[in-house]
Amino acid sequence: MVFHYPNGDPYTQNDYPAKRIRHKNIIYSKRGMSLEDEINESNKFYLQTGIAVVHKKPTPVQIVDVYYPKRSAAVIQKAYFKQASTTDYNGVYNGKYLDFEAKETKNKTSFPLSNFHEHQVEHMRACQAQAGICFTIIKFVKHDQLFLLPAKTLFRYWDERLTGSKSIPKSVIASEGFEIQYGLHPRIPYLKYVDHLLEHEP
Numbered sequence: 553m554v555f556h557y558p559n560g561d562p563y564t565q566n567d568y569p570a571k572r573i574r575h576k577n578i579i580y581s582k583r584g585m586s587l588e589d590e591i592n593e594s595n596k597f598y599l600q601t602g603i604a605v606v607h608k609k610p611t612p613v614q615i616v617d618v619y620y621p622k623r624s625a626a627v628i629q630k631a632y633f634k635q636a637s638t639t640d641y642n643g644v645y646n647g648k649y650l651d652f653e654a655k656e657t658k659n660k661t662s663f664p665l666s667n668f669h670e671h672q673v674e675h676m677r678a679c680q681a682q683a684g685i686c687f688t689i690i691k692f693v694k695h696d697q698l699f700l701l702p703a704k705t706l707f708r709y710w711d712e713r714l715t716g717s718k719s720i721p722k723s724v725i726a727s728e729g730f731e732i733q734y735g736l737h738p739r740i741p742y743l744k745y746v747d748h749l750l751e752h753e754p
Contacts, residue, residue, distance in 0.1 A: 585739075587656050587691045587698075591641065594738035598645075604743060606643030606650060638675040639686075645743055648750070649684040651676060656691045662719035663690055665710060673710050676703050687749065689732070689742060690725060698732035699725050700745040702753065 585593070588608070598604040618626050642651045653676075655667050676686040686703035701720075705728045709720045730745040 587654050587689070588640075590739045591654050591689065591742070594740045594742065595641070595643075597738040598743065604643060604645035604650075606641055606645070608641055609638065639672055645685075645746065649679065649682075650746070651679040651684050651686050653688045654691075655688060656693050658693055659719070660692065660694055660722070662717075662721050663692075663725060664719045665713050666718070668706070668710070673706065677707065680704075685746060685749065687746070689740070690729075692722065698734070698740065699729045700732055700742055700749065701725050701729040702749055704753075705729065 592608060595604075595606045595608075598606060620626050639651050639653045641654065642649070644650065653668070653672060655663070657663050657667065680686045680703055688701045688703070688706055690699045690701055691697070692699075705720065705724065709717065709724075730748050732740060732742055732745055735741045
């Protein structure tokens with residue numbers, strides 16, 4: 553099935569995190585879950601324990617072509633996203649509005665800015681202008697490393713991408729962000745690092 557953005561461009565799996573395929577030389581997290589699955593599981597824990605309310609945003613789609621191989625079954629062959637999506641997750645934590653993206657890369661030394669869309673970055677700018685807490689959770693899958701990157705670093709590199717680097721060096725992500733250590737409950741305890749972010753940027 554082929555999905556399209558509102559402007560007609562085809563959707564590709566590089567735009568959003570997807571379940572990854574196992575390869576011999578790639579190290580994945582302990583349970584082989586995608587980053588999205590790990591965050592969803594963590595959000596469920598935060599909700600059940602009353603710590604925070606954070607959800608993945610649904611993406612509305614419009615179905616335009618359906619094939620009926622038999623009366624009891626239908627196969628969607630073509631669909632469009634009704635509107636450009638904003639970011640992956642939003643919610644409330646300790647009275648603060650959170651809005652963030654979750655991204656994975658197989659690059660070892662940098663994170664390509666091509667993983668973002670203009671409207672996603674501008675959405676985070678608008679939220680941050682209203683005192684929202686915006687960031688990106690980035691996973692370097694080959695080294696199984698997670699980082700929480702403040703939105704201000706993303707904005708800086710995004711604004712300079714046309715004349716400067718088209719990616720954010722991993723060294724910058726490590727120095728200006730926070731490396732997230734995996735836990736058990738929750739799987740990705742990212743709110744602990746949001747607390748660190750708030751300490752540095754009250």
